[in-house]
Amino acid sequence: MLRTATAVAAGALAPGCATARTDTAPVRASGAPPPGGTGPSGPGARPSGTATSGAARRARPPTRAPGLPVQIQHGPRRGDAVALTFHGQGDPKTAAALLGEAERAGARVTVLAVGSWLDEQPLMARRILDGGHELGNHTQRHLDLCALPAPEAYAEITGCADRLRKLTGTIGSWFRPSRTQYATALVTRLARKAGYPHVLSYDVDSLDADDPGAPAVQRTVLDRARAGSIVSLHLGHAGTVAALPPILDGLHRRGLRAVTTTELVT
Numbered sequence: 001m002l003r004t005a006t007a008v009a010a011g012a013l014a015p016g017c018a019t020a021r022t023d024t025a026p027v028r029a030s031g032a033p034p035p036g037g038t039g040p041s042g043p044g045a046r047p048s049g050t051a052t053s054g055a056a057r058r059a060r061p062p063t064r065a066p067g068l069p070v071q072i073q074h075g076p077r078r079g080d081a082v083a084l085t086f087h088g089q090g091d092p093k094t095a096a097a098l099l100g101e102a103e104r105a106g107a108r109v110t111v112l113a114v115g116s117w118l119d120e121q122p123l124m125a126r127r128i129l130d131g132g133h134e135l136g137n138h139t140q141r142h143l144d145l146c147a148l149p150a151p152e153a154y155a156e157i158t159g160c161a162d163r164l165r166k167l168t169g170t171i172g173s174w175f176r177p178s179r180t181q182y183a184t185a186l187v188t189r190l191a192r193k194a195g196y197p198h199v200l201s202y203d204v205d206s207l208d209a210d211d212p213g214a215p216a217v218q219r220t221v222l223d224r225a226r227a228g229s230i231v232s233l234h235l236g237h238a239g240t241v242a243a244l245p246p247i248l249d250g251l252h253r254r255g256l257r258a259v260t261t262t263e264l265v266t
């Protein structure tokens with residue numbers, strides 16, 4: 001699939017986190033609101049459902065997990081927790097629907113936000129935190145980070161960190177590089193320089209960014225996840241929203257809880 005420009009322009013497609021494609025320019029570099037009129041004050045950006053209102057939750061600073069490697073792929077295998085981690089980009093209404101499903105089931109998730117998405121949807125940062133979820137950095141433009149020269153890669157990391165600091169007061173709890181499951185040694189070093197003690201990888205890829213349908217996403221996650229797993233998923237995909245309740249149900253039946261990544265590893 002070489003032409004995704006139309007879908008990207010419509011805000012319908014967020015490229016997969018681990019798929020280095022050459023056809024995906026930064027989403028809406030103009031900074032214009034997406035077609036359909038859901039700008040920063042649109043309905044998708046409002047807290048809803050069981051999210052707390054009034055007193056805003058504090059954003060956490062970067063998490064340090066003593067005893068774990070710099071690049072974290074999973075948490076303790078002997079516990080009863082898993083972390084569902086989301087590429088943070090896409091239609092805000094779909095993103096808010098996903099958060100609402102998680103909250104209805106008492107689950108907490110981790111959203112690694114793309115900086116350009118936060119520029120378009122600044123209220124989503126607060127919406128995520130107010131739901132009790134965790135927020136992190138997924139680079140400014142979701143480029144193939146490990147292929148960039150050091151200065152450009154560093155600018156991608158700090159660009160998103162600056163957005164997060166401006167919106168929430170911290171640079172976010174976690175950093176995950178874009179378009180790769182694993183950071184290179186260089187990217188890991190740059191992330192540490194930017195203030196993140198760890199790089200957040202994952203051990204389960206839901207493959208949801210390819211939109212295989214909710215049953216396939218559900219099956220992939222439940223087949224592969226076990227205690228300690230960090231699962232890669234994507235906001236902005238309707239199939240992922242539909243898959244979340246049965247995923248949470250399946251985890252619950254196995255005695256597993258979906259918690260924030262910080263809760264998983266500390």
Ligand SMILES: [Zn+2]
Nearest residue numbers: 016017087179
């Ligand atoms: Zn991603």
